[in-house]
Amino acid sequence: MKAKFLFLLIASMFAVPGMSLAQDEGETRVEGSFSVGGIGSGLTSQDSSKASEYRDLSDGAFGVFEYRSRSSRFFHDGYGENLGRDDMFIQFRGGMYNEFKYSVRGDWLTHNFGFGPDGARTPYINPGSSNLTLFSNVPVELANSAVSPWRSFDYAIKRRNIGGAFEFSHGSPWYFLLETDQAKQDGISNYAVALGTSPGNGFTDVLYPVDYRTYNVLLEGGYQTPRGHASVSVLQSDFENDHTLLSFQNPFFGFGTDTATFAPDNYYARIGANGMLRQLFWNSTLSGRVTFDQVTASQDMIGAVLNTANSDLLSPTNPSAPTFEGKVRNVTATASLASVPTRKLDTRTYYRYYRRSNRSTDVVFNTTVSGLACFEEGTTSPQNVNVPCAGHFYEYTKHNPGVEAGYRLTTDNRISSGFDLLHTQRNRFDSNKTSESKVFVQWSNTSFETITARLRYQFLNRSSKFLIENAGFDANSPFFLERFVRSFDVANVNQHMVKAYMDWTPVEFLDFGLEIYYKRNNFKDLTLGRLNDRRKEIYASISYGDPSKYRVTLFGDVEFINYDSFHRTVNAGTCPETAPNCFDPFTPATPTAFNWASQLKDKNWTVEFATEWFMTPKLTFRGSAIIQQTRGSVDFQSETLDDGTPAAVLFPITSYDDTTRKSVHPRIIYALPRGMELTVGYAFENYSYSDDQYNGYQYTIGTGPTTSFLTGIYAFPRYRADIGYGTIRYSF
Template sequence: MTTTFRLTLLSCCVGAALAPTSSVSASTALGVDSVLGNALNPGYLNTLRARDPEGLDALRYQRTPTGQLYDWPYLPPEQTEAAGWVYSGHIELGGTAVTGSDNSAWFKKYKDLDSGLYLNNFRVDALRPDSATFVEAQGGAFGYRDQFFGVQFGRYNDWRGQVFYNETPHVFTTTYRSLWSSTDDSYLPLINLTPGGSTDAATTNANIVNELMTADFVELGIVRRKGGLRFDKYLTDNWQLLGSYSKEERKGSRPFGAIFGATPGGPSVEIPEAIDYDTHDLMAALRYDDGLNNLNLTATASLFRNNISTLTVENPLFAQVNTGVPPTTFTRGVYDLYPDNDYYNVKGEYARSLPDFYSGRFTAVASFSRMSQDDSLLPPTSFDLVGGAINGIPTDNVWNTPAALTRQSADAQIDTMLFDVGLVLKPIDKLDVRGRIRYYETDNSTEYWACNPLTGQWGRLTNDGAGNSFVSNPEFLSVGCNIAAARALGIVPNSGAIPIRNTPFDYSQLNYVLGGDYQLTRASSINATLEREEYRRDHRERDKTWENMLKLGYVNRGFEFGTLRLSAEYGERRGDRYNVIDLTESVSASMGPEPVTGNVNNWLHSGNDLRKYDIADRNQLVLNGRLNLIAAEALDIGLGLQYKDSEYPDSPIGRTDNRRLASANLDVNYQPTHRLGLYGFYAYQEGRLQQVGRNGGACVIGQTYYFFSNGVVNTTGEAPAGTTLLSAVPVGATNWRDLCANGQDNPRWPIGNQWEVESKDTNHVIGVGGQYDLGWARLQMDYSYATGVTKINQQFNPNTTGANFTADQLALIGTGMPDMEANQHFLDLSLLVPVSKTVAIRALYRYEQGTIKDWHYDGVYDNPVPAAQHVYLDSGTQNYHNNVVGLFVNVAF
């Protein structure tokens, strides 16, 4: 007995197959994490097996319905009989040697290759014919961080069990300069620096620079370890029971941004975030199939547990403070990491064939889910803040206690439900008609109000109490944290932008689909689909959006030269009135009436021309084409093309113009004999994206603003040299919201402060390879090259007030930004020499080389502190080249 394994490089999580089956199969295509492998076993157990000279079913050059060649099948392994069992297997072990940039994060990402003894892989298949029981096992890389193992056992058409385990490393950086003695604990102490800084910012900065001069590079990364089991059992001919359990563990650390100060842009540093996660996934399912009816009942649960609930990091920086306490108070930062959370789902699926009703088939799905977490909330700060004050109210020991919170735990919950019904009919022999209605809804019942019951202050501390964002009106103190009483006061808050509660985003989605497929000839057909999608959203700028889509397709499998597939899709998304006014229930603007005097900047946070791309009007065109050519009896050539154009016709600010994505791919497959197989491919993709924004200005009630032809706006009316006055806008107490946010001539976001960014991404991937059986040896080669370039074009108005462009900044306007570029080469060579029918020697060579240019990290390696107390500890991905040589003995049994 032989079973085909299909593996993946990353050993990613493949969920349990839930489609109804008529029999238990030993195929590894079923089950949780059934796809196992690593870098040296990418998609298959890498053993260079011989091909079967008889071909597929003793017929050569068999093709799929789309005209593509099937792979030349492998020879079945030699089998041995003993004690009623028929079995076969192999084991391949030896050693590897790695040279080159052995400390490169790019090379280490998702794999673990090192010099030393190495068990590349093994495989065992055993069958007991008299009882139809079987055992299958495979694995490899034992003792390494990308090891994998899986075993299946059971009785055909009766029951099946499965156990698996795999590991996957993910190295984020190997060029991290750590200031802390640990990187993966819940408490990170500084090695030498004084927590909270020394004397002043300048002295602290000098101490950090001196420390980094002698700091060694360390590695930040995680290892994912996952294991599980599954059991399937036929209860009767029609009923089947399935169950699975898996546990995934992630441990390590990764770079994590931190600010120690009162304002954004203040003292910052990349700290290590400690990671220690456990995720438990459970599934139970009951299936029924009588040939006419199909029923699936499934219950799943996913339980996430963070074993490091709180991360405390000693602070190396001299904090910026606006709460009146000394900067050196802030000796540490406390982070409440991802909370433990639970996900539960129950789903019912039903399908019924309707042979007497236009050969129809009816399907229905109902699904209900709940996501919840009730993490204990941390106090706003861990410091006593003695001696400080916020808006004149002392901060002494009134913020470092859970009593400063309006609730003690999150009590967060999101419920979802899904209903989906469909019907497929065949009213005439050549026509299939299908209809479908799908409804999906999320209900977010999470609520938190940001108010301190001990002081009655609305708002929040920032960065452990170094900064603050509060409503300063003293009148609100008299009503405590009662929002209804606060609103009843009729007091205009000092700012409309202070967050005072969470925003419980939720939505509902309704889809109507009507389509059909008409058979033109025995080998060709056309298809069409009409779809309407309706969204209703809470707490967004648009309550409703809708999109109408038309899809057309043509398929022809009757050409002598191959097959052709064409499709086109066009959709228009529209919606109700777009309202950019901030969500008043989530910010302090909801606490009282709007202002009639003074600066209203904090009441306006985006111009009325802004459109967020996910809810903006959009016209979208998608074209697809695929041609499979039968160039010769043993030669396939495939050509695929795709073009996608997304236009935003009503987005003056935001994602503008057209977002275009074009791709093409060419692949060649040549299999003249079982001894020789060659392939090649080329893929190209180009994408363009443009975005427009405007920097903010000032808007004061009672002020007149003058706009000039060079984009400058001022309040004096004095025209800059060489300009003319375009307009004057007087801002009043009743019309400030419209005047300050509408059109191009508004003082809050004037057209002169507009900037545009256009990015163009171009990617090429080339690959060639093949295998050749020399008789005395088998040779395999795979080579691929990938390159990507991102070009950025930035446009600004250097004349606008407050721009303060330097000469270096002016040089970057237009195409002055450096291109970002990444290139990678991969070469794999493998030579297997059979020594006997059961023993073979295999030599392996792997070469990897990568280069990267990323201006985000330019200069960081040599100068990690380019500005006062802005500390960059991760130097980014570096160029690398590596050689891997392996020599293995393959023993079959």
């Protein structure tokens, strides 16, 4: 199918330029190249999916082409790479000056997540099916995770995106644009589901069959002149999913058939209008945009589910409506006025508006059965109360005005500043209003012939109105903790950010670059949660050499990240007599209820060396070497008891997403007669990974019906790759 489509796509696109050129009476200049090559690789890995996560490293041939055609009336461009491979890309574009423009593209990509047997195995006998069946109904037999009896498979999703566009103007200010594309995804994805209704009941990785299709069509018409522009557009996007429900055997519920839900078919439509006016007072430009969009979906409700341990009996969910009809609408508006009142002063004033509303079906599941019901805080006692589960429609409105101004102190010195205000009103249970104010000042300098510098400081303040100050009946209610926790996205915070940038060319062919970045968030008015975080980054580079002879570049980047947070653990659903008021973080610590702190540290750095050397008029050497490393750790400290001993023994995480990647890529290019060129290259990559979350990985955890089943996805990413390739290129 891919080969057939590739042939038709190339043939049709060469036909369009051919017809255009046949009508062109002027001289036509065509140039380009075509390359054919081969690749061979050796991979050493327990699971090589990481090495080929987004690329095709299989042994075989590939092709590359590019061309450029110009005449007095027509222009055409084409480009394609990795032809015949799983990561192929092709694009053609061109048209007739002042008349029409076209483009056609095809993009293929396979995303590999895990390869069996180690990176993808399962106790389900039919991976890729929408009805998963275990190979045995005996828990002790399921615990044997060897292959076999477990099945080996490959986690991968293939994505294909085909699209094109055509714009017609016929030499007038009016234009018409049509864009369309189709994206298709198919394969197997991983999805983790709970086996019971409590964390202690286990979980399992299930294999979800992916068969997505998205169709997009955009129509736009407009009018544009040197003084202004106006346009109206309509977008329709349809998403189709062939597998909205996944059935799987659940060992916790007596090996009954359970159901996992996925995105249903949905339909998105957007209408937008843009406008711009130039050459106004103060040499101003006024621009604006308004949009209205809506997404709709429909899905039947599940009327009965598993809910009884060691039983495959179904319990009714009693939905108030048999079908959920989703409908979400968004309205946006933006306006901007950019002016240059004087030669030294420029200004910009803007306003952005965003409103999201939800008009979906309000479905209530009318049951108070434990496991199916939701719960809320009690009004007469600390005990939680079971209530029917109902949806919560998230809606919000944002107002975002701002102003910026820049002033040239001298020809080479410019100072700029700005103020931005963002006000958000929402219908969340914890916070219904948030205001963010942001101010910045920036200085740019080009006074020296060899130095360019820029320095920027920004301060942000965020404050929210919270609705949980009186949560919980008293300190014996789990809801009482909400008084002391602030969600990360609405927590009050002061943020300081500094950016510095400099380029220096002291002598010809020698360049230095330096960038420094610092950001700190200080969260306020909370007891539990993230207290502060800091991020520091330094980037430096040096390049030397005459580009016509040789050039060497060395750059490095280092980043430091720190998070400090404070938490509370309560190892009980209700407060025992030995720990009254256990949900109050200011009560004395007990072995059941205590506070603890954590400090997360990340250090990431990269060093790269690259060179290009024209050894002879026909022979060129290019090479690069990269070392990248990430190191993370988390330290914990618990409160102490009255006797001075810690409330809990907490062990640090010494390996937290620790990675090292090394690569070397030398290659030579030799010019052959008749416009041909030979390239031979080699690439070496070594990737190591250590994380305490994955070290000592097991495919099963626990025993009996509460056993958890894992597939091995992401568990063994280490690899070594030796890749050799060669190409012959013909230029015309």
